[in-house]
Amino acid sequence: METFSSIECFVRSAEVGSFAEAARRLSLTPAAVGKSVAKLEARLGVRLFQRSTRSLTLTEAGQLFLREVGSSFNTIQNAVANLASAGGQPAGTLKVSMGTAFGRLFVVPLLGEFLRRYPAINPDWHFDNRQVDLIGQGFDAAIGGGFELPQGVVARKLTVAHRVLVASEGYLQNHAAITEPQDLAHHQGILIRSPQTGRVRSWQLTNRNREHSPLMLKARMTMSDSEADCAAAAQGLGIGLVSMPIAIPFLESGGLQRVLPDWYVDDGNISIYYAEHKLLPGKTRAFVDFIIEQFAEQGLAQRFSAV
Template structure:
């Protein structure tokens, strides 16, 4: 078991490039993790890390060793977790990443039923609009759109990720005659700035008939969040291009209306991301299956579609 613990300390340290961060995830002290890795290096007779005051860097031998043991470590840990689940119900801490507003609107309301089914699972949910490194940061699952799919991660589609143009009823009354994207050129635009890149993305609009047109609006303001853009648009400040899940409550209440309802932006899918390992921990499998089931039951794929 001592060898297994040392290997786990090595793998987690390699994933995050830090003894301190690995220690936090393993509920150990940085000194204990460093000592465990040092013992492993002594036993193997090779140096696995180049150490500096800022970060750890794998040596050539360390890279080779990581490639040989990482998958096996995950297999053993998942097998142990699944055996424990087979003796009872899925259990353990479930670390999930989801966007802040999306999570509060569509995932948190499912929490009571999920815990009623799986009382031995402890949610550790992180609300963040940035993409996470699912495996490197130790997440069991993530919900969102546009994630890169590194090796070992799979995605199950939950709903389309469409963006729509919205404005307040008052704004639309004052701007009649908008029938084509070309009519938006001189309209005040509430534009979204990517929190990842800081850039304002140029979105091509698609018509239900598959015609495409560039979207050009006068920049009135830039925001980094669709919820904030909806609130600004509801004050009659211009036209916002926002994700359909954020627009939906405003559209249902009448605070916003769609501008050019035949047009929308196709932005991939909203998916749930998790490890593609065949021995997926019971807690993760339970959560993935539950989320897929609930999205189907609530028909969110239909409601989030702009078509």
Template sequence: METFSNIECFVRSAEVGSFAEAARRLSLTPAAVGKNVARLEARMGVRLFLRSTRHLTLTEAGQRFLEEVGASFAMIQNAVANLASAQGQPTGTLRVSMGTVFGRLYVVPLLGEFLRRYPQISPDWHFDNRQVDLIGQGFDAAIGGGFDLPQGVVARKLAPAHRVLVASAGYLAARSPIRVPDDLHAQNGILIRSPQTGRVRSWPLTGRGHAQAELRLPARMTLSDSDAACVAALQDLGVALVSMPFAVPYLEQGRLQRVLPDWYVDDGFIWLYYAEHKLLPGKTRVFIEYLQAQFLAQDLAMRFTA
């Protein structure tokens, strides 16, 4: 058991490059993690890490050892967790990353029923609009769109990721009618800046029958959040290009209107990402199944379709 604990400290430290961060995830002190790794090195007779005041770097032997034990260690941990689940219910800390507003609108409202079904699961949910390193940062799952799919990560499709043009009735009443995409060049645009790149993307519009048109919407202002853009549009400030999940509450309540309803931006899909394991932890498996079932029950895929 001592060797197993030592290997666990080594694997977690290698994943995150820090004894301190590994200690936080293992609920140990950094000193305890460092001692466990040192014991493992002494037992094996090789140095696994090159240590500095700021970084841990795997030696060649450490890299080879990680490649040999990493996947097997994860399978053993999952087997232990699933055996415990088989005796009762799925258990453990469930680390999930998701967009801030999307999570608040569509995932957090599912939390109560999920925990009533699985009371032994402890959510550790992170709200961030940036892509995370699912495996390196120790997440069980992530929800988002446009993620790079590294080795060892799989994705399940949840819903389309469409963007639409919206404006308030007051703004539209004060302007010339917007009937075709070319009419947008005379409007005040509320555009979204990518939190990843800091740039405003140049989107093509897709119409019925897959027609294509250039989106020429001059920027009156630039924001980094679709929900904030909707709030700006409510104040009669312009035409906003926003993600459909954020537009849905405003459109369904009649607070905003679609502009050029036959046109939209196709930005792929919203995905549920998780690490690929032959033996998926019970806590992760039930979360995936529950989230997919709820998206289906609430018809979110259809509601998010432009």
């Protein structure tokens, strides 16, 4: 078991390039991680890392060893995770990332039922609209849309990711009528700034017949969050372009109305992401299957479609 712990310290340190960061993720001290790796090097009779005050890099022997043990170590670790359960049930801390408003509105309400089924799982949920490093930051899963799919990560589609144009009844009554996309050029836009790039993206509108038109809405103001965008639009400040899931409560309450309801922006899919393993930890498999089941049972995919 001591050798297994040393290999874990080595693999995590190689992944993040730092004893200190590996120690944080393993809930150890940097000195303990460094000592454990040193013991492994002594046992193997080779130096695995080149150490300096500013960097930690693999030696040629370290690169070879990582290739040999990396996948096998993850398989063993997942097998241990599957067996380390309470009464045969999935157990352990479940670290998940999801969008702030999306998670609060549609995932947190599922938490009670999830814990009734899996009482030995301890949720550690992080709410952030930016893409996380699923493997590097130690997440078991993430829910979101528009993310690049890194090597070693798989995605299961939950629903389409549509964005819609919305405005308050007061705004629409007091401004020029909007009957086609070209009319948007004369209106004030409340647009979304990407949390990843800080820029406002250029969008293309699509209608139910799959025809396309450029979005000519000029930015009166920008937001980095769809819920804030909706709140501003509800005050009559302009036309917002927001993700459909976040718009739903405002549309259902009458606080906002869809503008050009036959048109929307197709932004790909909302998916659940997790590390690709032949033997997925029981807690992760339980969560992935539960979320997919609940989206189907509650008809969320249909509610989130703008078509």
